[in-house]
Amino acid sequence: MLFDTHAHYDDGRFDEDRDALLRSMPENGVGLILNPGCDLATSRTAVSFAETYDFMYAAVGYHPENLENGVDLDAIRTLAEAHPKVRAIGEIGLDYYWEKDAEKRAYQREIFRSQMVLAEALSLPVIVHDRDAHADCLAITQEFANVRGVYHCYAGSAEMAHELLNAGYYISFTGVITFKNARKAIEVIRAVPLDRLMIETDSPYMAPEPYRGRRNSSLYVHRMAETIAEIKDISTAEVERVTTENGKKLFSID
Numbered sequence: 001m002l003f004d005t006h007a008h009y010d011d012g013r014f015d016e017d018r019d020a021l022l023r024s025m026p027e028n029g030v031g032l033i034l035n036p037g038c039d040l041a042t043s044r045t046a047v048s049f050a051e052t053y054d055f056m057y058a059a060v061g062y063h064p065e066n067l068e069n070g071v072d073l074d075a076i077r078t079l080a081e082a083h084p085k086v087r088a089i090g091e092i093g094l095d096y097y098w099e100k101d102a103e104k105r106a107y108q109r110e111i112f113r114s115q116m117v118l119a120e121a122l123s124l125p126v127i128v129h130d131r132d133a134h135a136d137c138l139a140i141t142q143e144f145a146n147v148r149g150v151y152h153c154y155a156g157s158a159e160m161a162h163e164l165l166n167a168g169y170y171i172s173f174t175g176v177i178t179f180k181n182a183r184k185a186i187e188v189i190r191a192v193p194l195d196r197l198m199i200e201t202d203s204p205y206m207a208p209e210p211y212r213g214r215r216n217s218s219l220y221v222h223r224m225a226e227t228i229a230e231i232k233d234i235s236t237a238e239v240e241r242v243t244t245e246n247g248k249k250l251f252s253i254d
């Protein structure tokens with residue numbers, strides 16, 4: 001059974017077939033899906049999916065690219081407290097690829113810290129988005145020794161991965177690892193023990209090879225298990241079993 005630990009089914013690209021697609025997941029070997037929120041509206045939608053589908057869980061929070069229209073962390077807190085299938089604060093973090101303005105980057109750090117404080121207060125793990133902000137993301141992560149989580153769509157170095165493992169974090173990979181230029185990710189996968197790796201699609205983005213360029217869905221998450229199995233020279237079944245265990249452990253799923 002596969003666990004897609006990061007997929008955005010709130011995205012409009014699923015409007016036409018969302019329910020049929022989601023209902024087809026268990027029969028296709030995808031037994032668990034976690035849908036993170038990116039702002040208040042998508043966090044609410046993520047919660048509604050978790051309440052509709054047995055195999056779905058939610059995270060709630062503000063993505064660093066979604067801070068422009070106001071941030072209501074009290075509402076995020078209320079959602080997390082009121083709904084037992086909210087299992088993380090996320091996705092949160094820093095995105096310096098899309099944000100070049102120094103003041104706005106500082107605001108991203110402020111909101112990242114506030115959401116780490118919230119995760120600590122609620123004893124929830126975090127789902128971290130780090131794009132071109134490795135040093136600052138790591139520093140803020142290390143300020144919160146009581147918070148655990150996962151770095152999703154990991155793009156940092158093997159050295160940084162070691163720091164994150166020491167901080168109790170998991171490392172998660174998308175379809176990027178199936179691309180031809182994935183040399184750096186392959187090095188990280190070799191360096192990180194299987195019991196700290198997770199897999200995800202980041203649907204509808206990042207479709208793995210050979211589906212690159214199409215709308216992604218959890219139906220393709222097996223490609224990440226197969227790719228990690230090849231890199232680590234172990235069976236796909238073993239990768240599937242352990243990465244699912246890892247996700248269940250981090251997100252407290254029985």
Ligand SMILES: [Zn+2]
Pocket residue numbers: 006008036091202
């Ligand atoms: Zn995402």
